[in-house]
Amino acid sequence: MNVFFRIGDKFSDKLYCPRLIHFTYIHTYIYIYINIVLQALTLQTVSSLIKKEKSGPSIMLKNYIAKQVTSDELRTLITCSGRFVLHSVSKDPYDNLALEDYLFRHTPLPESTSATSVKNNRLFLYINNPCCVIGRNQLLWREVNVSRAIAQGIPLVRRLSGGGAVVHDWGNINYAHVTTRDGFTRTEFTTKLVRWLVERDPTTLYSRLQATDRGDITLDGTHKLGGSAFKIGARGRAYHHGTLLVDSQLDQIKGLLQSSQGIPGVTWTGSGVDSVRAHVTNLPGSHSVTSIWETITMGFQRDFAGSANNHVPPNSSSHISQHVPVYSCNASKLQIAEVQETAQKLRSADWVHGGGPPFSVHFGPPQTMPERNVAVRHGIICATDIVGLALGTPFAEFCRTSRAVHGLGVDSL
Amino acid sequence: MFSSIAKSSTILSRSSFRLFLRAQSTNALTKTQLPFAYSPTGPASIKYTTQHEWLATHSDKTTFLGITKYAADALGDATYIELPEIDTEVEAGDSISSVESVKSASEIYFPIKGTVVEVNENLIENPQLINIDPMGSGWIAKIKIDDEKDLVSKDLLELEQYENYLKNHTEE
Structure with a gap:
């Protein structure tokens, strides 16, 4: 059964990817095989398989293995010194944001407070199910076509960080770089990210990507590949989180945000934060979400290596870098009370509808x-x-x- | 972002410059505005935190809270200030407000125990007051503190100490 599900995962990954032209014979055989097996399955198994397919693509890492950690291990990792990369396999936007907030609040500050001291930089990567996400201080109804989102079953999410409205789907990678408040800049991480992407595919991307002063990544200066938001506080900590559009269904995203012209007859007044409208596009070239996920992980490992504090687990199978380990967890299954409480708050109507300014x-x-x-x-x-x-x-x-x-x-x- | 400023604070540390500094520092309170002028003699104590908040406490325990000029410059144009509710009882170290600027939500802490008695409602319509006059008309909240003794703490800095902190903790 396990083997079958792995094939199913891979298959759904391909199905989701629009580049069906790359389908090989092997995939065709797998397709036929799955069809035959499907017919033989009971109704219950079929529905569970469909559910599996609906859960989006799985990240199947090729170049290293992320060590799975339990709730207790994760709590220890986060609260002790050291740099690491954390992957979440959950696609629940509330649970992922709750874990991100926990990581932000519990990452220890460097022991020495001088500007040159080694910081506990951490990178958190996750992919969300399709959802509409707005900034902490925005008017939900001015930004999002709420009735359309509800009709399509798309969850509404209010972030803890600032910034504007954005739509996520399975073709979009979310990153969060946790660092310290001292010396924090809006461009540190995106500048690195742009370099990692260009190094990966210089033919397509050289001199086309730009990390803007607002922390965004643009293509040819006209289209946005990703947005950013920031949170500063928690006793000297800060994070920069953002999105990177790799393989998003951009045409489906469009109608979920309100148009810049607004709705005829409706005028909003309030002191909330307006979104800055931008044309968006996917990363050009043939890149899978998984491969870009790996590029970001390895870029971070390379650029943030060299901290003596790092805890290297004895059974680490990472062969790329022994300095910045990679861990994996499921944000929706963590037994960490604070993460669960934050997720509950983020899900509540009090926060989603009731948050933001009058x-x-x-x-x-x-x-x-x-x-x-x-x-x-x-x-x-x-x-x-x-x-x-x-x-x-x-x-x-x-x-x-x-x-x-x-x-x-x-x-x- | 945070590294770009503090240029005004290059001449610190020598005590003979202290009076000069008090008059020149951009992180000194604006004397004509309410946080200073609330009582005729000015505040009894002005303290700074390493999180870049200032607290101006008057003799009746009324304390104004704001963010320093350094922080306001570092954050950039404020687009929204989240204000606390009046009558909120604040525990030491609570986050009571946040300033949003260029997509950053920055938490504002109050370092001691007290109760919020008033908020600066001008910030609702004019969040940019935080940038124009962070040490005066851009004050955030007025809080009645429980005990002045709480102001004596190694974490609450005098202006000179705060300027020194900036000098040592920001990359040029």
């Missing part, structure tokens, strides 16, 4: 005449001139029914 929304022509207003604080309607709309109603609930009941809407249909 705001008002004004409905005018062509939606309605006379004009109507709704004021919202902590996600709850605190003032309105719409007859029949009770104060205290969650704004999310109002949005779900507003078109049918009041003829008003904050999303395009």
Whole structure:
């Protein structure tokens, strides 16, 4: 059964990848084999297989093995000195962000506080299931077409860091570089990342990629390959996290964010942070998510090697570098109370809908005449001139029914 | 980002320069603004943290909290300031606010025990006040502290110590 699932994984990886042209005969045979086996399977097994296929591609590392760690081992690794790379096999955006926050809060500061002291730099890599992610201080409904996301079953996520709205899917790699606040720059990590990518494929990428002052990566100066956000605090720590579009289904992403023109008749007022709109594109050239994942991991191992503090586990099978070990865990299965609590908070309506600044929304022509207003604080309607709309109603609930009941809407249909 | 400033702090450390420094440092309180002018004689104590917050405490235990000029310059243009709720009881070391600038959310800590009595609502509409006058009109919160004795701590620095800290901890 295990062997079968491995084939299934590989197969779904290929299916997901649009470059079907590379299908070999072997894959075709596997395909036929799977079809035959599928027919022989019970209904229950078929549904579990489909579920497996729906869980997205698996990262199958070729050049090294990431050592799987238990919750206890991970807690020790994070709270002790040393640099490492951590991979999460979970694709749950809330659980991955919760682990990222735990890593940020519990990474020890260097013992010496001088600017030249060795820091406990850590790299966390993960891939999320398709989801819409907004910055900590954004107005959810101004950024995301919430009704469309709900209709498509796409989760809504409010980050703990700043920045704008972005859509994730399985073709997008998320990285987080945890470092210290002293000497933190917005470009340190992306500058390195650009170099690793160019070294990998100079023919396609030389002089085309740029790490911008805002921490983004652009292609030819016109299109964004990835965005960034930052968190500074937790007693002298900082992280830079961001996305890298490798093989995303960009056409499906488009309609989930609100258009820059907004919705006719809807005006937002509030002090929240606006997203900066950008054209996005995947990394050019033929790269799989797995291979770029490896490139980032090995680039980090190379550039951040040389710390004497590093703990090298006795059974490490990493042969690329003994200095910066690579670990793997499942953020959704960790028995670490703080991670679970953060994930629960990130999932809650209080945080997703109720977070961010207070705001008002004004409905005018062509939606309605006379004009109507709704004021919202902590996600709850605190003032309105719409007859029949009770104060205290969650704004999310109002949005779900507003078109049918009041003829008003904050999303395009 | 954090390394770009502190150029104004090159002449420190010699005690004869202290008075000069107090008048010249960009990390000194703005005398015309509320955090300083709240009481006629000015604050009884002005302390700094290594996380780049300042605390100006007046004789009635009223303490204004803000971020230093160094921090404001390092963060860049502020786009949103998350303010604490009034009446929040703050434990020493709690994160009570955050400043967002160029996609960074920076946590603001309060190092001692107290209760939030007022927040600077001007920051809601004008977050850039943090950049224009971080040591004055860009104050974040007014907090009644429980005990002035808490201000005596090796983690709470005088202006000279803070400037020295900046000198030693930022890469040129």
